[in-house]
Structures are given as C-alpha cells and as structure tokens.
Amino acid sequence: MAGSPVVRDLGRAEYLTTWQAMREFTAQRGPESADELWLVEHPPVFTLGQAGRREHLLDPGEIPVVATDRGGQVTYHGPGQVVVYTLIDLRRLGIFVRELVYRIEQSVIQTLDQSGIAAQRVHGAPGVYVQDPASRAGGGLAGFAKIAALGIKVSHGCSYHGVALNVAMDLEPFSRIDPCGYAGLPTVDLSTLGASISWRDAADRLTGRLVQHFTR
Numbered sequence: 001m002a003g004s005p006v007v008r009d010l011g012r013a014e015y016l017t018t019w020q021a022m023r024e025f026t027a028q029r030g031p032e033s034a035d036e037l038w039l040v041e042h043p044p045v046f047t048l049g050q051a052g053r054r055e056h057l058l059d060p061g062e063i064p065v066v067a068t069d070r071g072g073q074v075t076y077h078g079p080g081q082v083v084v085y086t087l088i089d090l091r092r093l094g095i096f097v098r099e100l101v102y103r104i105e106q107s108v109i110q111t112l113d114q115s116g117i118a119a120q121r122v123h124g125a126p127g128v129y130v131q132d133p134a135s136r137a138g139g140g141l142a143g144f145a146k147i148a149a150l151g152i153k154v155s156h157g158c159s160y161h162g163v164a165l166n167v168a169m170d171l172e173p174f175s176r177i178d179p180c181g182y183a184g185l186p187t188v189d190l191s192t193l194g195a196s197i198s199w200r201d202a203a204d205r206l207t208g209r210l211v212q213h214f215t216r
Contacts, residue, residue, distance in 0.1 A: 041080075063176070
C-alpha cells in the first residue's frame with residue numbers, strides 16, 4: 001500500500017541498542033523518509049520514563065534499570081512480550097500526539113478482540129486494560145489490570161518508542177515495581193486470560209493493525 005509503514009523485525013534485541021537506533025533514525029530522517037514499525041522482544045529490563053520516580057522501583061534485583069526519554073513512569077520488558085516501536089512522522093500524517101496514542105491503543109484493542117478478550121482504555125492512564133475485580137489500584141484504575149503499556153517521545157514532529165503487549169510472560173518482575181506508577185495495579189498477559197496464541201501470531205496481528213492505522 002502506498003504510504004504504508006515499513007515493518008522491521010528486529011528479533012531479540014537489547015533495549016539500550018534499540019533505543020539508540022530509534023534516536024538515530026529519528027534524528028536523521030527527512031520529509032520523504034518512510035514511517036517504520038520496529039517489532040522486537042527484549043531481554044529482561046526495567047525502563048523509567050522522563051517523569052519516572054525511582055520510588056516506584058520496589059525491588060529490581062538483578063534486572064537492569066534504564067532511564068529513558070519516553071513519556072510515562074516505570075515498566076518492564078521481557079521475553080514473551082510483543083514490543084512495537086512506532087516511528088511515525090506526525091506532521092505528514094496530519095495528527096497530534098493524542099491521536100497517535102488513540103490509534104496505537106485501538107490497534108491493541110482490536111488485536112485482543114481477535115482472541116475474544118474485551119479490553120479498553122482508562123481515562124487519564126495511557127495503555128490498554130482488562131477488567132479485574134480483585135484490583136485495588138488507585139488513580140481510577142480500581143477494577144482493572146494492565147495488559148499493554150504505552151510510552152511515546154516526539155522529536156521534530158516525529159515519534160519513537162511505542163507499545164508493549166504482554167502475550168505469554170513471566171509476570172513476576174511486574175511485582176517488583178508499581179506498574180506505570182500505580183501501586184497495586186495488576187499486570188496480566190494473554191496467556192493468563194486463557195488466550196492460546198503464539199508470540200509470532202500476536203506480533204503479526206498487532207503490526208497488521210498498526211499498519212492499517214498509520215497508512216496514509
């Protein structure tokens with residue numbers, strides 16, 4: 001399709017090297033540079049956004065912590081999680097950050113719907129959530145668990161960073177942080193919710209949805 005983002009599969013890649021590559025790509029791109037979606041799976045790492053407070057790192061242990069330049073608080077990346085970085089020229093697409101976030105979240109919601117999972121946004125808390133009656137999280141998130149985290153950086157009208165969807169993970173590291181800065185917020189994955197889907201199939205479905213939402 002004309003104007004479709006290029007999808008690049010990076011396989012398993014370290015967070016730091018991928019972040020540096022995103023920054024270099026964004027700094028060097030020009031008005032005609034194609035938008036890109038980078039699909040990746042990271043080894044275990046905690047990342048702190050620009051507003052991240054270290055008190056939300058409860059017990060990182062042996063897992064490295066990286067202070068990065070995306071928005072948001074603290075999150076975890078690890079095997080079994082689909083990460084897609086959205087390298088989008090917002091000016092060329094004619095959208096602002098709020099619309100970028102909406103389209104990314106909508107792509108995740110549609111991907112989960114394909115597996116029979118009802119997911120939704122929560123006002124004021126970027127990301128995608130499922131209902132969880134046991135959740136006692138604050139900030140309007142009581143009754144919800146998080147299944148996808150989102151963090152964005154915009155430089156010269158172009159975005160980088162993106163979205164992380166939990167597919168089939170070891171969820172224990174999330175208990176070592178206040179996910180996205182919310183104490184008591186449960187984190188779930190597709191496997192926990194009973195969806196039998198491989199990492200590859202989830203990745204293909206999510207990138208397919210993102211391509212649709214970011215094709216000019």
